[in-house]
Amino acid sequence: MTDEPRLSAREMLDQLEATLSRRTRIRAVAALLAGLAGTVFVTSLWWSEPGPLPGRTHLSFALFTVFCLAWACYGGWLLTRRVPLFATEQVIAARIALVASVVTTAVAAVAAARSGTGLVAALAIGGLFVAAALALAVRAHARRAALLSRARQLTEEERP
Numbered sequence: 471m472t473d474e475p476r477l478s479a480r481e482m483l484d485q486l487e488a489t490l491s492r493r494t495r496i497r498a499v500a501a502l503l504a505g506l507a508g509t510v511f512v513t514s515l516w517w518s519e520p521g522p523l524p525g526r527t528h529l530s531f532a533l534f535t536v537f538c539l540a541w542a543c544y545g546g547w548l549l550t551r552r553v554p555l556f557a558t559e560q561v562i563a564a565r566i567a568l569v570a571s572v573v574t575t576a577v578a579a580v581a582a583a584r585s586g587t588g589l590v591a592a593l594a595i596g597g598l599f600v601a602a603a604l605a606l607a608v609r610a611h612a613r614r615a616a617l618l619s620r621a622r623q624l625t626e627e628e629r630p
Contacts, residue, residue, distance in 0.1 A: 502545025529577075544566060
């Protein structure tokens, strides 16, 4: 046995908070800025297009705007958190990436099929993005589950 004092679960979490804070905040600012910049860029392109646009083009611009706003909201949400997140932020980011990659792949595949060119390339490239996003989502869920399990263990060890 060692003479070092035992930390309670709350004390451990309080110590972790400071070490997680800087990295989380950098990611939050990056997501917020990228989301806002993407929103401005996509909406500027959308509204500056000359002449009437087909409905599917409006839908594509709207979807890309929503994806950018989702990243901006994610960044803003992260910046407002003052508690350990137990990898919740990674799960949310992975879900956004997965939805965005699936929808983008579907839109690209439909556009390629309608034009009669590049369907295989659209599906192959989109499939790579979907696979990467899915791998990140699985990893994020596993990491979050492990952290929550460890927090429960620490809390149970603390009880008499």
